[in-house]
Amino acid sequence: MAKRFLVFLALVALSPLIAVPAKAAPAKVKIGIVYEVGGRGDKSYDDAVAIGVDAAKKKFGLSDFDVRELVTTGIDFDRENRIEFLVKAKYDLVIGVGPFFDEAMNFMSEKYPESEFAIVGSSGVESLNVSCMAFALDQSAYLAGVMAALNSKSGKIGYLGDSDNPKNGLMLRNFQAGANYGLSKVKVIARDPISSAASDVSELSNQGVDVFFSTWSRDGSVLNSITKLSKGKKVIKLIGVRPDQYFLASKAAQKHLIGYVNQRYDSAVIDLFEAAISGVSITEEVDAKNGVFGRTFNLQNRGIDLVATTANQASKSAVSRAKSALVAKKIKVVK
DSSP states (O other), X not given: OHHHHHHHXXXXXXXXXXXXXXXXXXXXXXXXXXXXXXXXXXXXXXXXXXXXXXXXXXXXXXXXTTEEEEXXXXXXXXXXXXXXXXXXXXXXXXXXXXXXXXXXXXXXXXXXXXXXXXXXXXXOOOOTTEEEEEEOHHHHHHHHHHHHHHHOSSSEEEEEOOTTOTTHHHHHHHHHHHHHHHXXXXXXXXXXXXXXXXXXXXXXXXXXXXXXXXXXXXXSHHHHHHHHHOOTTOOOEEEEEETTOXXXXXXXXXXXXXXXXXEOHHHHHHHHHHHHHHTOOXXXXXXXXXXXXXXXXXXXXXXXXXXXXXXXXHHHHHHHHHHHHHHTTSSOOOO
16 A cells, blocks of 8 residues: 555656646747848947847847848849848748838739738838838827927927928828927928928028927938027027937937937837747738738837937926827827
8 A cells, every 4th residue: 555655656746747748949930131221330220120139039039040131232123132032041031121122022022922021110012911010100290299399489390301201291280280289379380301401401490490300311411400500599409200310329419409209110120020930920900091011100009209308398298298198099190
């Protein structure tokens, strides 16, 4: 009897090892990233994505062998070649960085319909096998309007877009709405530069504009002009957009920057890595009318924010209230 009892105890001690299977290791995937011109160190799109890549590799236990990073020369033909190289090398997901990848992604997604692609910072690719990771520019423009209105001493604020940006009209309408939320009598003057924003900044400054919200990111002409025009008692303030505007990282920008829209490119990358490891694609509605799918990052999922740097306290409080109202849908963005 004693002997059988000892055998029973031994079996009980061993049973967890026999009955509970070992936890399966997460499946390894191969993910390719094609950065825009400059790659890591560009202080713009690429650096923002690289933060996400490093965080995702650490979070999901991926090595340099699992993630391949390439840099384009900035020509669509080169973008296509690098994307195709990764597809032929059997990468499970190929990610392009920034809106300049739209054309290349459209072409390659049609050429390789069985492959999975993604583009961070765009809502312009109409393919089911491309996840567009876009950002809610309407919400961010609204908040920028609130901040601009309450930091202006002249009561005149400026919007500087880009003539090539199809979202300009949408952003301007929401900037105007946000400005009126902050200060009902504020005047908004808008321009959509074509090749340089320098003359537009000068013209609006001569009309009394003392706070600009600018989405112009082709060069540093907005900041250069504001720096030149700010002399003596004349102070011009700027609200910018990151990571689009590389020049916001400069020392000169800190003298004029009162806040900036922050788009979480890193969060978009981490979401893409997680989906690829799980063997799924991100196909939420981004623009159902035009057949664009992926994910829109907004205030609700903390994918965007308006970060105050030297903005006054009144505007910070008003932005906070507006942000809460937008999240709760008590304020609706203008369509």
